[in-house]
Amino acid sequence: MNSTRLAVSAGGFLVVLLCVGCGQKASTGQPSRPPTVEVTSVVQRDVPIYSQWVGTLDGYVNAQIQPQVTGYLIKQDYREGSIVHKGDVLFEIDPRPFQAVLDQAKAQVAQAEAQLGAAALNVKRDIPEAQAQAIPQSQLDNDTQAKLAAKAAVEAGQAAIEQAQLNLGYTKVRSLIDGIAGIAQVQVGNLVTPSTVLTAVSQVNPIKAYFPISGTEYLRIAGQINPGTLKLHSGATTIPLQLILANGKTYNYKGKILFANRQMDSQTGTIQIVGSFPNSEKMLRPGETVRIRAVTELEKGALLVPQSAVTQLQSGYQVAVLGPGNKINVRNVQVGEQTGTLWIINQGIKLGERVVAEGTQTVRDGMVVAPQPYVSSAGEN
Numbered sequence: 001m002n003s004t005r006l007a008v009s010a011g012g013f014l015v016v017l018l019c020v021g022c023g024q025k026a027s028t029g030q031p032s033r034p035p036t037v038e039v040t041s042v043v044q045r046d047v048p049i050y051s052q053w054v055g056t057l058d059g060y061v062n063a064q065i066q067p068q069v070t071g072y073l074i075k076q077d078y079r080e081g082s083i084v085h086k087g088d089v090l091f092e093i094d095p096r097p098f099q100a101v102l103d104q105a106k107a108q109v110a111q112a113e114a115q116l117g118a119a120a121l122n123v124k125r126d127i128p129e130a131q132a133q134a135i136p137q138s139q140l141d142n143d144t145q146a147k148l149a150a151k152a153a154v155e156a157g158q159a160a161i162e163q164a165q166l167n168l169g170y171t172k173v174r175s176l177i178d179g180i181a182g183i184a185q186v187q188v189g190n191l192v193t194p195s196t197v198l199t200a201v202s203q204v205n206p207i208k209a210y211f212p213i214s215g216t217e218y219l220r221i222a223g224q225i226n227p228g229t230l231k232l233h234s235g236a237t238t239i240p241l242q243l244i245l246a247n248g249k250t251y252n253y254k255g256k257i258l259f260a261n262r263q264m265d266s267q268t269g270t271i272q273i274v275g276s277f278p279n280s281e282k283m284l285r286p287g288e289t290v291r292i293r294a295v296t297e298l299e300k301g302a303l304l305v306p307q308s309a310v311t312q313l314q315s316g317y318q319v320a321v322l323g324p325g326n327k328i329n330v331r332n333v334q335v336g337e338q339t340g341t342l343w344i345i346n347q348g349i350k351l352g353e354r355v356v357a358e359g360t361q362t363v364r365d366g367m368v369v370a371p372q373p374y375v376s377s378a379g380e381n
Helices: 002-027 096-131 137-170 215-224
Strands: 036-041 043-065 071-076 089-093 172-174 179-181 199-214 240-244 255-265 270-277 289-306 310-313 316-322 328-339 342-347 354-358 370-373
Touching: 043 179, 043 328, 096 137, 137 172, 199 215, 199 255, 199 289, 215 255, 215 270, 215 289, 240 255, 240 270, 289 328, 289 354
Parallel strands: 036 370
Antiparallel strands: 036 354, 043 199, 043 289, 071 089, 089 172, 179 199, 199 270, 240 289, 255 270, 289 342, 310 316, 316 328, 316 354, 328 342
């Protein structure tokens, strides 16, 4: 019985020893290291706020080319899509009918001038005879009226000649402006009239851009838009425009706002803005869809953090702030506009505080971390 107690005691002793051994093994393990994160300081600067809109390009001047006389088209003198100049002949209409009308008008003038000469001779002969009462006064009066009628016929004939010369000149259809000529809408041999559109010529340097902006954005920049729509080249605006092409590249030349439309669109709450861009290389063409960017506001003293430092949740936005002892303090923040790789924080952080820019997914509130400096690819630090 004593041996049993000893055995039990021995068993208990062994258990104690084993437990002590386990405790000693746990106490000698290596402690876990805090996670490494990259941190950066909150900065403050004046930030331009950009707005972006979808716009459509159009010619600065678009001229529809239409004939001024009716006739058959006999020639196309320009190459479609080429640059033409004011006064260049684009089409030719058969001139023969108009030449015949001109010749007829000249013949009628010659006939009227002959009649005028005869009437003048009659009046010259009648005056002394009427004074000598060799002929009645009525004959002199009739010859005088015949002379006036012949003179009027000559003047009418000369006007007919001028009109016939104009019509003959109109058989050569010319460009009204410098620009790029479009595709011909008619074929040689077609009968054309003054209502026929032959083609269009667009002045593309500079080129216009039409884009709608919201009423709020308009109020921001209304004081910088030139209200005089007649002085399109006055340069009264101080808002430079950027143009983003369809391939995502930024156009090399900045544009300017010409004017705003006279009224807001009541259905969309927007107002149409018209801008212009230099286009000496003729790369931009009417009808092209582009994006327009411009600074509509300057936010002074804005607090900025990298966009990677902001975590978006369903309930809002959070930023992990590095506190004393490298302890994380997760805060709810109120965000503003994004600018480049940075994000404006309106509320929730202070200037000079450090925030986690890389590793935000691995930290939680109260965790101790091992901070390292953050350097983005854009190099905002």
